Amino acid sequence: MGQRVGIVAVAQTKYEGSKPALRLAELAHQPVREVLEQTGLKYTEDGTGIDFSICATDDFWDAMTLSDTPIGDVVGAHHRPAEKVSQDGAQAALYATIAILSGHYDVALVVAHCKESQPASRNLITSCAFCPVCTRILGVDYLSAAALQAKRYMYKYGITREQCAKVSVKSYKNAKNNPYAQNAMALTVGDVLSSRMLAYPISTLDAYPVSDGACAMILATEEKAKRLTDKPVWVNGVGNCYDCHHLGDRDLADSDALEMAAKRAYKMAGIKNPRREIDVAEISGQYSYQELMWSEGLGFCGKGEGGKLIDSRATEMGGKLPINPSGGVLPGNPMIVAGLTRVVECVLQLKGEAGARQVAKAKTALAHGTSGPCGQLHSVLILGI
Amino acid sequence: MARRVAIVGIGQTHHQAHREDVNQVEMVNEAVTAALEDAQLRIKDIDCVLHGNMELFEGVHQPDMWHVDGDGAYLKSGMRLTTGGTTGGTIACAAYNHVASGLFDTVMAVGWEKQEEGHTTTGIAAMADPLWDRRLQTGAISGMTAATMIRDFGERAGEVAAMVRIRDGENASRNPYAHLRNKVTREEVMNSYMLVHPIRLLHMCPQSNGACVLIVASEEKAGRITEKPVWVKDHVTTHMEAMLNETILMRDDLAEWASMRVCARKLYKRNGITNPVNEIDLFEMYDPMVWMEMEWADWFLLLERGGYLKLVEDGVTDRNGSFPVNPSGGVVTTNPIGATALIRVAEAALQIRGDAGEHQVDKEVKTAMASAFGGTFWTILHLLSKERP
Numbered sequence: 001m002g003q004r005v006g007i008v009a010v011a012q013t014k015y016e017g018s019k020p021a022l023r024l025a026e027l028a029h030q031p032v033r034e035v036l037e038q039t040g041l042k043y044t045e046d047g048t049g050i051d052f053s054i055c056a057t058d059d060f061w062d063a064m065t066l067s068d069t070p071i072g073d074v075v076g077a078h079h080r081p082a083e084k085v086s087q088d089g090a091q092a093a094l095y096a097t098i099a100i101l102s103g104h105y106d107v108a109l110v111v112a113h114c115k116e117s118q119p120a121s122r123n124l125i126t127s128c129a130f131c132p133v134c135t136r137i138l139g140v141d142y143l144s145a146a147a148l149q150a151k152r153y154m155y156k157y158g159i160t161r162e163q164c165a166k167v168s169v170k171s172y173k174n175a176k177n178n179p180y181a182q183n184a185m186a187l188t189v190g191d192v193l194s195s196r197m198l199a200y201p202i203s204t205l206d207a208y209p210v211s212d213g214a215c216a217m218i219l220a221t222e223e224k225a226k227r228l229t230d231k232p233v234w235v236n237g238v239g240n241c242y243d244c245h246h247l248g249d250r251d252l253a254d255s256d257a258l259e260m261a262a263k264r265a266y267k268m269a270g271i272k273n274p275r276r277e278i279d280v281a282e283i284s285g286q287y288s289y290q291e292l293m294w295s296e297g298l299g300f301c302g303k304g305e306g307g308k309l310i311d312s313r314a315t316e317m318g319g320k321l322p323i324n325p326s327g328g329v330l331p332g333n334p335m336i337v338a339g340l341t342r343v344v345e346c347v348l349q350l351k352g353e354a355g356a357r358q359v360a361k362a363k364t365a366l367a368h369g370t371s372g373p374c375g376q377l378h379s380v381l382i383l384g385i
Numbered sequence: 386m387a388r389r390v391a392i393v394g395i396g397q398t399h400h401q402a403h404r405e406d407v408n409q410v411e412m413v414n415e416a417v418t419a420a421l422e423d424a425q426l427r428i429k430d431i432d433c434v435l436h437g438n439m440e441l442f443e444g445v446h447q448p449d450m451w452h453v454d455g456d457g458a459y460l461k462s463g464m465r466l467t468t469g470g471t472t473g474g475t476i477a478c479a480a481y482n483h484v485a486s487g488l489f490d491t492v493m494a495v496g497w498e499k500q501e502e503g504h505t506t507t508g509i510a511a512m513a514d515p516l517w518d519r520r521l522q523t524g525a526i527s528g529m530t531a532a533t534m535i536r537d538f539g540e541r542a543g544e545v546a547a548m549v550r551i552r553d554g555e556n557a558s559r560n561p562y563a564h565l566r567n568k569v570t571r572e573e574v575m576n577s578y579m580l581v582h583p584i585r586l587l588h589m590c591p592q593s594n595g596a597c598v599l600i601v602a603s604e605e606k607a608g609r610i611t612e613k614p615v616w617v618k619d620h621v622t623t624h625m626e627a628m629l630n631e632t633i634l635m636r637d638d639l640a641e642w643a644s645m646r647v648c649a650r651k652l653y654k655r656n657g658i659t660n661p662v663n664e665i666d667l668f669e670m671y672d673p674m675v676w677m678e679m680e681w682a683d684w685f686l687l688l689e690r691g692g693y694l695k696l697v698e699d700g701v702t703d704r705n706g707s708f709p710v711n712p713s714g715g716v717v718t719t720n721p722i723g724a725t726a727l728i729r730v731a732e733a734a735l736q737i738r739g740d741a742g743e744h745q746v747d748k749e750v751k752t753a754m755a756s757a758f759g760g761t762f763w764t765i766l767h768l769l770s771k772e773r774p
Contacts (some may be wrong), residue, residue, distance in 0.1 A: 023516075058447070059440040059467070065512040066439075066469040066760050069627045079647045081622035083475050086440070086467045087447065095464060095479070101486035103387025104620075128446035133408050238488070242434075242458040245451050260460055268488070372450040377463075 005097045006225025006232035007383070009035040010344040012215035015182040015332045018117040019212040024062055028055075028071045028113040031216035039218055039228050041107065043076030050218065052105035053082040056092035056112035058336050060125045063118065075109055088112075088284070089215070089340025090369025090379040094238045096219045097381075106221050112341075113214035114334035122210060122335075129373060131245065140247075142286075143207065145373040147199035149252040150289040154201065156253035157304030159292060161201050165192035166310045167288040168205045168330055174317060175327025177356035182211055182332025192288070206288040211332040215344045233347045236364075237271065237382035239264025245376060252374055258297030261378040265366075266299075269382035274299045274366070278382075280349050280359040281323045282342035283368040288330065290375065291315075291323060294368060298380070317359070325349065325357040339369020343381055350385045389774060390484045391607035391614035392734045393491075394424025394600030400564040400719045403501055404594040409448065410455035413497050416596035416724075417456055420493065424600045424610055431600070432489040434458035435479050436465045437472040437496050438723030441511055442503040456495045469512070470671065471622075472496060473597065473727030474757025474765030478620045480601045490606045496727035497596035505592045505722075512760070514627070526589060528581045531676040535583055538691055542679070543583070545694045547574040549675040550587050550717060552697070556704055557714025559743035564593045564719040588675045588717075595721035597728045604773075615734040618752070618768040619656055623648035625762045645684035645756070648764040652754075653687075656768055661686050662696070665768075666750040667736050668710045669729040671758040675717055682710070685756065685766075705747040712736060712744050726757030730767050737771050 011034035013019075019027060036042070042049040053075035057067040064070065068077070068084040075082055085092040089112030096108040119125055126142035153159055166189060175184035187205065195205040218228075225232040241264070243257035244250050262274070271277045283298070285291035292306025300321060301309040309315060315323040324330075326345040329338045346365035348354040364384045371377040396419025404412055421428060434456050436449040445451065449458070449465040468475045473496035480494040506524030513522035534542040550569060557563035569587060577587040607614040623644040636642055649661070658664045670685070672678035682693035696702050702710040711717075713732040716725055733753035735741040751772065757765035 060446045063511070064515070065441045065508050065510075066467075068468065069512060069760055070514060072624060072761070073626045077624035078626040079623055079644065082468075082624040083466055083479070083622065084468050085464060087449075087465050091464050095466075095482075098486045098488060099479075099482045101488065102482040103485060104482055125446055128444060129448075129450050131410075131451045132445060240462050240464065241460060242449075242453050242463055244459050245453050257460065261462075264462065372447060376450050376453070 003101055004222040005100045005219055005235045006222060007235065007347050008218050008220050008225050008228040008232055009038040010217045010347045011035045012180050012341060012344050013213045014180050015211050015213035017182060017210055019115060024113060024115065025071045025074050027115065027214045028111050029074045031214050032074055032111050035216050035218050041218065043080060045080060050076060050107050050109045052099055052108040053077055054092045054096050054108060054110045055084045056087065056089040056336055056340060057084060058086045060128060061114050061336060075111055088369040088371040088379065089337050090343060090367060090381060091240065091339065091371065093217065093340055093343045093381060094240060094379050097235045097238050100219060100221055106224055108219045109216065110219065110340065111214065111216040112337040114336040115212040116210045116334045117212050135246065142373050143202065144199050145247060146287045147202050148247060149374040150201050150287065152252040153289055153293055159289065159307040161193060162189050163307035163310055164206060164288040164292065165189040167291045168192045170316055171324055171327045171330040174325050174357060175331035178326045181327045183209060184327065184331055202287050208286045208329050209332045211334040213334055213337055215337060215340050217344060231351045233350045234384050235381060236384045237265040237269025239268065240377065240379040243376045247374060254303065255293055255297035255375055258294060258375060258378040261380045262298045265380040265382050271382060275321060277364055278321060278366045279362040279364050280325060280346065281321065281366040282326060282328065282345045283323060284329050284338050284342055284370045286329050295323065298366065298368065322359050325354065325359055339379060342367040342369060346383050350383055387485045388487055389604040390481045390601050390617045391604065392599055392617065393602045393607050393610040393614055394420040394426060395731045395734060396420030396423055397562050397597040397728060397731060398595045399562055400593040400595030400721055402564065402591065402593065404499065409443065409499050410452055412499060412594065413452055413495060413596045414455035416598040417495065420598035420600050426600065426610065428457040431457065431491050431493045432462060433483055433492045434461055434463040435476045435492065435494045436463065437467050437476045438498050439467060439469060439472065439508060442505060442508040442722065443499055444503055462489065468759055468763065470722055470759025471726055471757040471763050471765050472723045472759065473725055474767065477599060477727055477730045477767060478622060478765060480599065481617050481620055484601055484603050491600065491602045494599045494727060495596065496724040498721040498723040499594045500592040500721065501594055525673060526581045526584060528584055530680050531583045534676055534680055538694060541694065545679060545697050546588055546675045547571045548697050549678055550574045552703055553711060553715045553717045556712050556744055557718035560714050563714040564591050584674060584676065590673050590716045590720040593719055593721040595724050597724040597731050599727060599731055613738045615737045616770045616774050618770045618774045619652060620765065620767045621648050621652045622765045623763065624760065627761050640684055640690060643684050644762050644764040645681050648766050649685045649687065652766045652768055662708050665752050665754050666748060667712065667733060667746060667753040669713060669733040669753065669755045670710055670715065671726055671729055671756050672716050673758065704744065707748065709746045712741065712746050726765065729755035729757065733769050737769055
C-alpha cells in the first residue's frame with residue numbers, strides 16, 4: 001500500500017429528540033455544507049474536488065425506497081459517482097478509506113443522517129431485521145434482544161446493574177461538555193436504576209433516547225489531505241466483522257465479531273497493546289452494558305472485566321483511557337449516524353478541537369460502530385496524527 | 386496503490402417467479418455455493434462479503450444480518466451497499482475497490498431479490514418524494530420512453546421492439562438460469578396484454594426471485610485460483626439528481642444529458658475507446674423493458690437517435706451477430722432486481738471465459754461491457770477484459 005488516507009474535515013448537527021422543521025435532505029445538508037466550506041472543495045471531477053460521495057442512510061428509517069435519492073443533490077450526486085452504505089455510518093467511513101486506497105477515487109465525502117423520530121416506533125423497525133420465518137413472530141426487536149444479551153452478560157461474568165448504570169452516569173456527565181449532545185445531566189446510579197424499566201435489565205436511562213441528527217466528513221489521499229488541511233487525521237487501521245444472526249447461535253456474553261474486527265484494525269495500525277497505545281476511544285453503546293462488553297471485545301480489559309474497568313474509573317475523563325468524552329451514544333445519537341459521529345469525535349480529539357471534552361495529548365484514537373442486533377456487525381477505525 | 390482485480394468465481398440461482406421451496410437465506414446460499422464451486426474455493430478462502438438488495442421489496446430490515454447464515458459472512462469482513470436497481474453494479478464496484486485497496490485478497494459480492502415476498506411496484510413507488518411526487522409515481526411501468534420512440538419512428542419502433550423481445554427469448558431459451566425461457570413470436574409480442582400504453586406484457590421484465598454471486602480476487606490470488614481470470618478493467622458510476630422521470634424525458638438535450646451517455650463517455654475516455662460497437666465485443670445491458678434498450682443503447686454506444694434500431698434490424702445484436710447484446714436473454718427475461726446488475730457483469734464474464742454454454746456467442750469475446758440501471762436514471766458501467774490490463 002504505502003498510501004495513507006486522511007480525514008480533512010468533519011461536521012455534525014446538534015442531536016435532538018426531534019427535528020420536525022427539517023426534511024431529510026435539509027438535515028443532511030447542514031454538516032455537508034460545513035465540510036465543503038471548511039475545505040473549499042466542490043463537486044468536480046477534474047481532479048480538484050470531491051470525486052466520490054457515500055451516504056449512510058437506510059430505507060426503513062427514511063420510509064423510502066432508495067433513501068439516498070432525496071439527498072442526491074446535497075451530496076453532489078449529479079452526473080457523478082455516489083454509493084450508499086445502508087448500515088451504521090462507521091461502515092461508510094471505513095468504505096471511503098477502502099475506496100480511496102483502491103486508487104479509484106482521491107477525495108470522498110461521507111454523510112450519515114437519520115431521523116428516528118419519524119417512525120411511530122423504533123422497535124417496529126428493528127423487529128423487521130429478524131428472520132421473518134423463525135424469530136420476528138416472537139416480537140423480538142433490538143431492545144428486547146439487547147435485554148437478553150445484557151442478562152446473559154451479567155449472569156456469566158457477575159456484572160451488576162450498578163456497574164452498567166455507572167456507564168450512563170459517566171456518559172450523561174461527559175455530554176455536558178459536548179455542545180452537540182442531545183441530553184446532558186448530572187445523574188446518580190440510583191437515578192438510573194429507578195428510571196422506568198424498558199426491558200429488564202435495561203431501564204430508560206440505560207438506553208439511548210430517540211434521536212435525530214446528521215454528520216459528515218471528507219477523506220482524501222495522503223497527498224491531497226496534506227494540501228487540504230494543516231491538521232490531517234490519518235486512518236491508520238480499519239476492521240469490521242459479522243457475527244451470526246440467530247441469538248441462540250452465539251454466546252451473547254462474548255463478542256467474537258468485535259474481537260475479530262479490532263484484531264484486523266490493530267494489525268493494520270500496528271497496535272499491539274490497545275489499552276496502552278490508544279489515548280481516547282469513542283465507542284457505540286446504545287445500552288449501558290454495551291460499553292462494558294465492547295471494552296472487553298476491543299481488548300481494553302480482559303473478558304468479564306468490563307465491570308471492573310468502569311469501577312476503576314480509568315474510562316472517565318482524566319482516566320488512563322477515556323471512553324466517550326462526547327458522552328457517546330447514550331445521551332442520544334441516531335442509528336445509522338452514531339458510528340460516524342464516533343469517528344467525527346475522534347477527529348476533533350486528535351486535532352485538539354474538542355473544546356471542554358478535550359482529552360489532553362490525544363495522538364491515537366479508536367472509533368467504533370455497530371449494526372444489527374446485539375452487535376452483530378462491528379466496525380473499528382484507528383485514527384492518528 | 387491500486388492492484389489488478391479479476392473475477393474468479395461466478396454463481397447464480399435458477400431465477401424463477403416462485404421459490405416457495407426456499408427462504409431468502411437458502412436461496413442466497415444456492416448462488417454462494419455455486420460461485421465457490423465455480424472458483425474451486427471454500428468459504429474459508431473468502432475475506433469479505435458484500436451484500437445488496439432493496440429492503441422495501443421484501444420488508445426485511447438490513448437483511449445482511451439474517452443472511453449471514455446463507456452468505457457465509459460469519460466472522461468475516463463485509464458490508465451492505467444498496468443503490469436500488471444499480472445495487473448489483475454497486476457491489477461489483479465495491480468488490481473491485483476492496484481488492485484493489487490491498488486490504489482484501491478474495492471478496493464475494495452477493496446480490497439477490499425474492500420479489501414474490503413483496504410487491505415490486507409498491508416498493509418502487511415508495512422511491513418518490515412523499516410530499517411532492519409519490520402520488521404521481523407509477524412504479525416501473527412508465528410509458529414515456531415507448532411513447533417517444535413511437536412518436537419518432539412510428540410503426541418501425543413497434544416492429545423493432547418485437548425483434549428485441551424475440552431475440553431475448555431465443556437467447557434465454559439457451560440460458561438455463563433465465564426466468565422466462567420460452568421463445569416468443571412477433572404475433573405473441575404484438576398481441577400480448579397491454580400494461581400501460583404502449584407497453585405490452587412481453588415488452589416488460591418479469592418479477593423474479595434469484596441471487597447472483599461474484600468472487601473477485603487480487604492478481605496474485607487469481608493466478609492460483611483460475612486459468613481463466615476475467616479482468617475488471619474499469620468501472621464508472623454516474624448518478625443523477627432526484628426528479629420525476631417524466632421531467633427528465635422531456636429535455637431536448639436528453640441524449641447528451643442522460644447518465645447513460647455521461648457514464649459511457651467517461652468510460653470510453655479513460656480506456657481509449659472511440660468506436661464502442663467495433664471495439665467492445667459484447668454488451669450485457671440492464672434494460673427493464675425492450676423500449677429502454679432501444680433508446681438507451683443509442684446513448685451508451687454514442688449512436689445517433691435511432692441508430693440502434695438498424696443494428697437490431699440487421700441482426701448485429703443477435704447472439705451470432707458482430708455486436709451481441711444480452712446473449713443471456715437480458716433483464717426482459719430475468720429480473721431479480723438486487724441481483725440483476727450483478728448478473729450483467731457475471732454473464733459478460735462468462736462470455737469472456739467462453740463458459741456460457743448454449744448461449745455462448747459465436748465470436749471470440751476479448752472485452753465486454755455490462756451496465757446497471759437504477760434510481761432516477763443512475764448508471765454504472767463495467768468494462769471487462771480477457772487480457773490483463
